[in-house]
Amino acid sequence: MKKLRIVMEQTMLVSFLVLCAVSIIGLLVMRKNEWSFDWYTPGSILVASFLCSLVTVLLLYNDKYDKELSALMHNLVTLLHFFLMYIIIITFGHLCNWYKTKNGFVQITVIFVVVYAAAWVGTGLMFRHDEKLISDALDSVRDKE
DSSP: OHHHHHHHHHHHHHHHHHHHHHHHHIIIIIHHHTOOOOTTHHHHHHHHHHHHHHHHHHHHSSHIIIIIOOHHHHHHHHHHHHHHHHHHHHHHHHHTTSOOSHHHHHHHHHHHHHHHHHHHHHHHHHHHHHHHHHHHHHHHHHHHO
């Protein structure tokens, strides 16, 4: 159940960040040039975010990642995670026509790196919040005793 919650939180977080980035690009660049998105672009972003969330849960949210891996292996798994997600995004970008030129490819890559970093920060904040809630609950139980 916890992994399902993480998949949903990651999907919502990443989709929100990507759709914000796409909206900003749409307002600043595409509107000026009278370009538009295909009708299926938002849905393809959601599906790509969901697949990336599955990769995240499978690679990063298991007991081995947190406890058993050395620092080097931990970094290698994180790097593998980055590249698998990048492959998913570039593949979806090609299949769904998110980019058609090298400039579009570079824009997708920049958006990916920014969203990847923001997702790490956002996930860290969510986990800190959860830890604080658990800590406060434990403190209140201790106070009652």
